[in-house]
Amino acid sequence: MKVLIVGGGGREHALAWKLSRSPRVKKIFCAPGNAGIAELAECVNINAENVPAILDLARQHKFDLTVVGPEAPLVAGLVDAMEKEGFPVFGPRQRAAEIEGSKVLAKEIMQKYSIPTARHAVFEDAEAAQEYIKKTGAPCVIKADGLAAGKGVIVAEDEQTALSAVHYIMKQRAFGAAGNRVVVEECLRGEEASMLAFTDGENVVPMIPAQDHKQVYDNDCGPNTGGMGAYAPAPVITPELRQEVVDKILIPTVRGLAAEDRPYRGVLYAGLMITDRGPQVLEFNARFGDPEAQPIMMMLQSDLVDVIEALLAGELNKINIGWNDGASVCVVLTSQGYPGEYRKGEIISGLDNLPENVVAFHSGTALKGNRVVTAGGRVIGITARAASIPEAIELAYQGVSKVHFNDMHYRKDIGKKALAR
Numbered sequence: 001m002k003v004l005i006v007g008g009g010g011r012e013h014a015l016a017w018k019l020s021r022s023p024r025v026k027k028i029f030c031a032p033g034n035a036g037i038a039e040l041a042e043c044v045n046i047n048a049e050n051v052p053a054i055l056d057l058a059r060q061h062k063f064d065l066t067v068v069g070p071e072a073p074l075v076a077g078l079v080d081a082m083e084k085e086g087f088p089v090f091g092p093r094q095r096a097a098e099i100e101g102s103k104v105l106a107k108e109i110m111q112k113y114s115i116p117t118a119r120h121a122v123f124e125d126a127e128a129a130q131e132y133i134k135k136t137g138a139p140c141v142i143k144a145d146g147l148a149a150g151k152g153v154i155v156a157e158d159e160q161t162a163l164s165a166v167h168y169i170m171k172q173r174a175f176g177a178a179g180n181r182v183v184v185e186e187c188l189r190g191e192e193a194s195m196l197a198f199t200d201g202e203n204v205v206p207m208i209p210a211q212d213h214k215q216v217y218d219n220d221c222g223p224n225t226g227g228m229g230a231y232a233p234a235p236v237i238t239p240e241l242r243q244e245v246v247d248k249i250l251i252p253t254v255r256g257l258a259a260e261d262r263p264y265r266g267v268l269y270a271g272l273m274i275t276d277r278g279p280q281v282l283e284f285n286a287r288f289g290d291p292e293a294q295p296i297m298m299m300l301q302s303d304l305v306d307v308i309e310a311l312l313a314g315e316l317n318k319i320n321i322g323w324n325d326g327a328s329v330c331v332v333l334t335s336q337g338y339p340g341e342y343r344k345g346e347i348i349s350g351l352d353n354l355p356e357n358v359v360a361f362h363s364g365t366a367l368k369g370n371r372v373v374t375a376g377g378r379v380i381g382i383t384a385r386a387a388s389i390p391e392a393i394e395l396a397y398q399g400v401s402k403v404h405f406n407d408m409h410y411r412k413d414i415g416k417k418a419l420a421r
């Protein structure tokens with residue numbers, strides 16, 4: 001079959017890698033892709049958010065399957081548009097994807113269906129939000145309602161930071177219309193984990209739990225990023241906790257969305273804080289995580305095409321989704337300065353020198369002549385699979401030591417929390 005992947009980051013490279021290993025896949029296209037994806041797929045220079053152009057591409061090639069990676073095209077209604085023309089497509093429709101596209105909606109649904117989450121209040125007015133913060137105090141968390149490329153959440157340890165965050169989002173309009181409303185939320189303490197599930201709207205099949213590393217520096221210091229590394233399975237989610245997340249969070253959310261006339265089909269991602277009062281939802285995403293997808297795809301034993309096909313048929317209950325033994329660890333190499341300003345165009349070397357069972361999933365890379373160069377903040381995710389987490393960490397960092405570019409930065413403590421368990 002002929003498959004189109006929409007997106008061009010590390011997650012999409014991991015999806016392309018996994019799909020390329022399916023005996024059922026003959027050819028992969030990717031819009032827009034990157035230098036790594038180009039080794040597995042024909043990259044088409046169309047932005048992932050350009051719904052009309054992707055639709056045109058689908059009309060031209062009649063893909064047997066389209067897999068949508070990032071949130072922006074989901075929230076923009078790409079899946080609805082493709083379905084309307086009869087193209088098989090994997091991802092939630094617009095109304096369902098709003099669980100990620102609007103934090104206010106996500107909180108309303110969680111409240112209505114008793115899904116454990118932080119206490120919160122919603123404001124359409126900066127002064128009212130600031131009054132509330134002065135009354136309730138810090139720490140608290142300020143969230144822009146809409147999509148903000150992972151930057152719309154500010155964890156404020158003191159009142160002044162919280163007040164400034166409201167000003168930044170609502171008055172300076174740092175994220176544009178995404179900041180028309182803010183959520184002010186109770187600050188939760190604990191260890192974070194990501195639980196992703198495949199769902200056909202009825203059946204919910206959890207994947208192995210993963211853990212991201214959001215902050216840019218070791219020991220969770222510095223500003224939040226899209227994710228500096230990830231591993232799976234994450235031992236913080238014990239088998240008991242995993243069942244609790246399925247029963248109290250994932251299933252009620254899928255049922256709730258259906259009851260709200262937002263039937264959900266695709267990957268549902270619950271970002272969790274494991275607190276003293278149990279797992280609490282920090283956010284929902286309507287897609288695979290990045291970088292969580294990298295270790296998860298390395299650990300998925302089943303053919304991803306079989307899983308997607310069953311899901312689209314509403315028959316997830318009829319298949320067994322298998323996972324490899326052991327563990328996988330991904331260390332993200334970034335451009336110095338990310339998540340702020342950084343340079344692009346640096347030559348990357350050593351990528352053909354990686355140990356066995358290590359894959360370099362490209363995020364922000366491009367081809368310049370025949371050289372692979374940096375083209376984004378997150379550049380490459382060096383991802384290893386081994387018999388255990390300690391071995392996978394060791395192997396991933398062996399891989400990292402082979403790769404070089406000017407201004408390369410990475411965290412040296414990916415997986416450390418798992419080792420402590």
Ligand code: AMP
Nearest residue numbers: 118141153155185186187188271282283
């Ligand atoms: P979100 O995009 O909502 O997941 O927020 C991004 C990050 O902000 C999360 O991964 C957490 O590290 C942090 N965060 C979000 N909500 C809370 C909360 N209620 N309490 C503490 N930290 C939070």
Ligand code: GLY
Nearest residue numbers: 226227289290291
């Ligand atoms: N790694 C977090 C996310 O994909 O949203």
